Amino acid sequence: MTHPKIAFMGAGSVVFTQGLLADLFAFPELGDAHIALHDIDPERLGTARAAADYIAAQRGSRATVTAHEERRAALADADFVINIVQIGMGEATRTDFDVPAEHGLRQTIGDTLGIGGVFRALRTFPFLKALGEDMAELCPDAWLLNYTNPMAMNVQYLTAATGLTKVVGLCHSVYWTMNDLAKLVNVPFEEITYRAAGVNHQAWVLRFEHEGRDLYPVLDSLIASDPELRRRVRVDMYRRLGYYPTETSEHSSEYVPWYLRHDTEIERLRLPIGAYVGIVDDNVTEYQRTRKALLSGSPLLVEGTMEYAPQIIHSMVTGTPRTVYGNVPNRGLIDNLPAHGVVEVPCLVDGSGVQPTRVGSLPPQLAALNRTYLSANDLVVRAALEDEPRHIRHAAMVDPATAAALPVERIWELCDAMVRAHGERLQPGLRTLLGS
Template identity: 55%
Template sequence: MPQIVFLGAGSVVFTRQLLSDLFRFDDLPDLRIVLHDINPERLDVAHATADQLVSRFGRTAEIVATLDRRDALTGADFVINMIQVGGIDATRVDLELPAAAGLRQTIGDTTGVGGVFRALRTFPVLSAIASDMRELCPDAWFLNYTNPMAMNVWWMSQVAPELKVVGLCHSVYWTVHDLCELIGVPMEGTHYRAAGVNHQAWLTELSRDGKDLYPKLRAAIEADPELRRRVRVEIFSRIGFYPTETSEHSSEYLPWFLHSDEQIERYRLRPLEYIGISEENVAEFEHAKATLAAGGELELEEGAAEYAPQVIHSILTGTERVIHANVVNRGLIGNLPEGAVVEVPARVDSEGVHPLPFGDVPTQGAALNRSYLSVAELTIEAARTGNPERVRQAVLADPNAASSLTPEQIWALCDDMTAAHADLLPVSLGGRLEQ
């Protein structure tokens, strides 16, 4: 019986979506689903959610919930990682402390000072997971959803290069889905291809029946002045290829938007937006808990959209499909650094996930990608060497931070962030976490 482990299963909404997508495949074998979280209350809700979905979809599955990570990982075939180290309290720090210093972020979980510190507190847990997996399930696939995506997958390639690690993010799919809606073209049958880095890949192909759809997109933008007030559309107009993540995420990768009140207003950005999103997730957890306690049915989204269920389905059934995946750049993109983590198309079949060589991404896109990869590389080096100067240099290399703060202010902010996150950071980087 294949065993699928959910780490951070207390992310109840996400766990619900992944399980419902998985159970919609009617040709899968019986599964053993193991749910792990460090929060007992959230784990109980995740367990009740899984039990309800097994019943609603008429599946035969063994559902196990455990607070012990090693118990969860023993004998795993697939490990889905959704952990959020520090939870909503750490998220507030990542956004509010920089904002008080004059550095505005919208999401703060992938790049910039928020992404750097989120990575630094996640790496020790990833190292422990990797150690457990080497011992307890060395052949399992590690399917990562936790942000910062590229940094986390890159870190795993450093501490456990022998493990099979793939980063999964559905931003490419949803970008194409939304563009198809915008230009009035069915998603099914539309061909697309993208590459770059997570949350900043470039849609280099968008076509249907051999016909390029970019002219239709440009016409739709030209006809709607409000579309031209979106960050992604501005990036598209300057770079020539559409970026594959929301305007909120995209704004943080560049120095063009968040440093200026006028730009924030013009492009309809909402600094600190992720705090509200996180609070909505907490409210949704409470709603799910109350619904389950009352014997009600949870609301489900339609369609097998998330990649992890598709990867599992392909490996277990041999069904071939192409997804976009975050993997180590080993000859995949020629004009991005070798060894960095990039996002490229990948074929999935019974043998696993096979990244497809892409060639070069557009030069102007690669130039922007390298800015992010520099932040990521310095963050990795900071954690690997225990050098706190590299933490500050990582933030200094971030275009948004450098457009808003002086070097002296960046150093002071990193001191404050280190103090605020001390319980979750290694001693070598100024924290209190013994490793």
């Protein structure tokens, strides 16, 4: 593949776009790539374009950079499409927190499961359907590399609603979890051997070794000797389930019924309620700082992020083999999870594409939690595919943290409130109010 065209959907997420571009431009073999940036916000698109030009110059890249307010122009003849769109931006995210909080529901991140994850998915699905239709027409052989959350719901919907087959969801949680664990046990990351599998934001470290030695006993000793380390949700889950989860404690607390319902657990495990709203504010501040620096000609510090999308693109263009973690339809990869669900597994990447590897069966306690997660996902996707608003409520009833916090009448009332709040962002058939 020569002169690959890489289209960015939602390039106005400038901070994340910058990191991806820094990684892409670090590969000399991608120096002649065409970077096509798309965003519906002209100001943010202009900032992304200026940042891309700056990073290319700093990295000595010969890449061609173009900016497009019209999506189809960016997609035409693309080889890769990177999706980082966030429908509704910060306003919608605040709605995802404020309305549930008024109904007595606590959330920390709200982008994967729970009420926040459900409605983030439902307002994203119409865009994904349109994107899939455009890709089928304009770049049918392109790989869609999705970063937009809720990852598993979005990938399941994409594969079910659009017919696209070259779709993989990418997340940095496994990579950074293993980096953190390596530091904790004082072993260089490059020297550890690991294997993880499960679902996005709730995968599990099944193997954690150094030169053939199991590192879990080392981790056990550290946890036993450090009371503060035990004040983390993911450590608490590891101690009880036997395998370390691959997402932060803030994320992990939302996918089970045991923590956010109880004031004592929030205090014991130091859970920051509403944390993601602060992250959104920080991203806006960083965007404004970047825009100001570009307008004034000030130096811009941009570092690589070790994200998977640039590595995948490099492997496909050059044939360099790599292993990454991807989110793909199960289809026999994990035996004791539903075949139609989207799972996170090791994937081999080379010139022939992304090839998921079969894991077998998860330990039963892990599969039990993952199945609940995938059941909620399936109901959200079915709500959109079947235009069935009752399935929105069914998904919320199945969700562990929501069910633990609210009686069923309040769950239905909350779903009505969220439908009213998000209004026209939802497909028309899902705007029906059903009462309690």
